[in-house]
Each structure stands twice: as structure tokens, then as C-alpha cells.
Amino acid sequence: MSFLGTCLYDRVMKASETACLSQWRESLLTEADGKVLEIGAGTGASIDSYPEKPSLELYLLEPDRHMRKKLVERLKGSGKNDVKVLDSAAEHIDAKNDFFDYVFVSLVCCSVDSPAGALKEIKRVLKPSGKLIFREHVAAQPGSDRRKWQDRLNGMWGFIAGNCHLNRETEKEITEAGFVIQTIQRESMP
Ligand SMILES: C[S@@+](CC[C@H](N)C(=O)[O-])C[C@H]1O[C@@H](n2cnc3c(N)ncnc32)[C@H](O)[C@@H]1O
Numbered sequence: 001m002s003f004l005g006t007c008l009y010d011r012v013m014k015a016s017e018t019a020c021l022s023q024w025r026e027s028l029l030t031e032a033d034g035k036v037l038e039i040g041a042g043t044g045a046s047i048d049s050y051p052e053k054p055s056l057e058l059y060l061l062e063p064d065r066h067m068r069k070k071l072v073e074r075l076k077g078s079g080k081n082d083v084k085v086l087d088s089a090a091e092h093i094d095a096k097n098d099f100f101d102y103v104f105v106s107l108v109c110c111s112v113d114s115p116a117g118a119l120k121e122i123k124r125v126l127k128p129s130g131k132l133i134f135r136e137h138v139a140a141q142p143g144s145d146r147r148k149w150q151d152r153l154n155g156m157w158g159f160i161a162g163n164c165h166l167n168r169e170t171e172k173e174i175t176e177a178g179f180v181i182q183t184i185q186r187e188s189m190p
Helices: 003-030 067-076 115-125 147-159 168-175
Strands: 035-040 055-061 084-086 100-108 126-135
Touching: 003 067, 003 100, 003 126, 003 147, 035 115, 067 084, 100 115, 115 126, 126 168
Parallel strands: 035 055, 035 100, 055 084, 100 126
Antiparallel strands: none
């Protein structure tokens, strides 16, 4: 993400956060506990959504230095001093095998260089009993008008929005990486 993109990110996202994203994030994170890793934590929009559980140990991974700076500032302001910040990319997570109980991704599978590489790494660092929680924007149905526009605008959008892809088939990528999807809810952003 560019310096400018980072400065504008929270402002650009505000309306969507208020309309639905915050609520979806909070309900998804209710069950998070134990060692929890958030990948691509950005400016820290999720920090206050994690449940207050003494057993929850939070790790936030953010490889982009501009985003990470904002993340660290937000963490300081929140008083959450025991959160660990990692700077590796999702494709090379700096953690042992079978380490985390939960991994959370929010609007990240659209932006990583290699969704397959990132998901393989997530599987590696998750305990066999661990869970991946995801909240992602994805490709519309093939052949739909929305999908045609996603395909047309994809290159330009990626350039503006920090490598974000509009047309990734993330659910397929997740199952191809060997995850079994227990629950999935598809929503349109109001
Ligand atoms: C659209 S932002 C989402 C930020 C935050 N998760 C949220 O929900 O507001 C995408 C984030 O993914 C990060 N990202 C991009 N490529 C990544 C990679 N290979 N590994 C980990 N994070 C990555 C970006 O730096 C950015 O912070």
C-alpha cells in the first residue's frame, strides 16, 4: 500500500465499516481464543473487535511498513501492550508449525501475491484443531454483469488499491489448500 493509500484507508473504509464490516468482524471473532494470528492487520481496524478473554494471545502480522506504522500507533492508543506485531508476509509466516489456534483474515486474500502460498502457510502454522476465520470480498458468479465489471476493472483497481483483486475465487482457493469449510455466509455489502 502506498503512503497515500495508507493515509486514506480508514477514511475510505469508514462508511462500509459502519454499514456492515465492523458488525461482521465482531460476530466472526466472538469464538477466537488461545493463540490468535491476524494476517494483514492493516491499520488495526480489528483491534477492538477481539473478545476480552484472559486466555487470548494476539499476534498481528502486517508486512507493509506504512500500514504497520499506523497499526502500532493504534495499538499504543488502545493500551493493548501485550499484542505481538509480526512483519513477515502471509506467504512466509515467522512462526512454528502448529502454533496458532485461530487465524483471521479480513480483506486480505484479495491482496496477497499468492493466495495458494499464503493459505499453505496458514495451514502450516495452525494447529490441526485450529480454525481459519475469513471475511473476504470475492468474485461474483461467472457470466454475471458484476463479474464482467470485476474482470474489466481488475487491473486498474489493483494498481490503485494496493494489489487488491476484485475477481479472486477465494472459497475455491481455501478448499484447494485443504481446509474444510464448516460455515460460510455470503452477503452483499450494503
Ligand atoms: C485491504 S487491506 C485490509 C486491512 C485489514 N485486514 C482490514 O480488514 O481493514 C489489505 C491488507 O493486506 C496486507 N497484505 C498485502 N499483501 C500481503 C501479504 N502478502 N501478506 C500479508 N498481508 C498482506 C496489506 O498490507 C493490507 O494491510
